Amino acid sequence: LTQCDLTNSARIKMATAFARFSSKPYSGTASLAMRQLATGELNAGRYLKNSRRYASYFRTPTAFGKKKKITCSNQCLRSNLISQHGLRTSSRLIHVDAKNRSSLILEPKQFAEKISHLDSHGSISVESIKLVQDTIPMVMEHIDEITEVFYPRMFDHNSEMLFYFNEANQRNHMQQKAIARAVMVWAKHLHEPDKFKGLLDVISHRHVALYVTQDLYSIIYDNFMHSMTQVLGGNFTSDMVTAWSDAFIWLCKMCIENEAALAKAYEKRQGGWAGERKFKLVGKRKIAETTIQFDFSPVDLLPWHQNAEDGGIYFDPGQYLTIRIPGTGLSPRHYTVTSLPGQNVLQCVSRLVPNGAVSSYMHEEFLIGDRCLLTVPCGLFTPYPKSDMVMISAGIGITPMYAFLNTVERKYIKGILHFDQSAERMAFRDAIEGATDLDTKIIFTGDERFAEQKDIETETNVLAIRAGIDADYYVCGPLPFMDVVKKTLQSHGIKNVFCHHFGTGTEPMCPFRR
DSSP states (O other): OTSOOOHHHHHHHHHHHHHHTTTTTTOOOHHHHHHHHTTTSHHHHOOOOHHHHHHHHTTTOOOOOOOTTTOOOOHHHHHHHHHHTTSSSSOOOHHHHHHHHHSOOOOOHHHHHHHHHHHHHOOOOOOHHHHHHHHHHHHHHHHHHHHHHHHHHHHOOGGGGGGGGGHHHHHHHHHHHHHHHHHHHHHTTTTTTGGHHHHHHHHHHHHHHOOTTTTTHHHHHHHHHHHHHHHHHHHHHHHHHHHHHHHHHHHHHHHHHHHHHHHHHHHHTTTOOOOOOOEEEEEEEEEEETTEEEEEEESOOOOOGGGGGOOOOOTTTTTTEEEOOOOOOOOOOOHHHHOTTBBEEEEEEEEEOOHHHHHHHHTOOOTTTOOOEEEEOOOOOOTTTTOOOEEEEEGGHHHHHHHHTSSOOGGGEEEEOOOOTTTTOTTTTTHHHEEEEEEEEEEEEEEOOOOOOHHHHHHHHHHHHHHHHEEEEEEEOOOOOOOOHHHHHHHHTTEEEEEEEEEEEEEOOOOOOO
């Protein structure tokens, strides 16, 4: 249907018939798009634009027709091009022994039954733990290849999962590195899960923010286990498959329980809610070059919302909101909340990213009165109470520091250091420059995107000497910048360094909790 040269009206009529005679919901994104076209939730032009975006994401050549021709998207696009362009996916031929190993991977119903009966505090056998840990070197040797197979396989078989992942993080391999690191840490500490707690908390916050439900874990489990079987081949014996399957299910159980507890706690928090909630855009203004501030107000006026003085929406400074805009086909994005806790409006700041699908839409097409879906603010990059703190940031990494500046008692802020390209490009410049009672320094790098490493090291050294080794150091900015800052601080013997990277939700270089 999507490949036919049809007018929009004809396509919508056919989509209506398709949706009407479907006996059950279809999980494929293409099928979802058909129903959205039929109901008017998805604009035909937007569908065409996203078809191009997904085609670009898969890095596969495709030809697009005239204005009224909609090309195939996601699942159908990829499956049609597999044979033409030799993409490696799960459709690759497997031997009989591989089929036997794959048969040990639980079906969704079996997975759900085992999850419901599993005791997350000790049901995995000692033998399985030992076998998993004995095979860690083999798995880690091929983990990059496993993750490179895993994501295309999952998006091919379960294309609804595309709506949970930032395609840019896929292209630059950030997502692959994040799951590889998670698997490594989890497998290593399988016998002592308390040491996995920090990473588990980070994952849980991101999953609650994305409104990940329990049924999605069976999809991740199935595709990851099949990817391991495919990549490791005959070296991945039936006993290993069973052991890793048990361990993976145990991990899923831990995540599900942790996320359920976190979601329940945040729902009960002042002004909290469960899942996605309807908000509307009530404010939009430019605060710096290519940087816009957005204000969101709930559509449903709950009793606590009647009077902002009664409490409003509570969250921890430094946490982020997650926005999804229905009808666009765009995956959710996360932005630091820059409004004060207890207000009746949630505020965030977005910098226009070159070729960024969501930032481009929000900057250019998102209008006052338009509606969106937000999940409750989440995140662990928050200040410890009554502890000395130092803030070091670059670029749009200023947003959590701005949140700290507005909420932390001034006597605990021992220094602020920020790098940006220019005064015109810096968000919240007036607020930082206005903090004359604090030790603040702003460095503009001019036309260079990032400061020179020696400048970062020099300024960080000076600040570390003044603030001391006992303070908590909060760092936010590009990964290379944070890497330099972290190493410089550690050279002074500073242990409490906390980094926040806008991306996959992991903090790959810094401790999660003291």
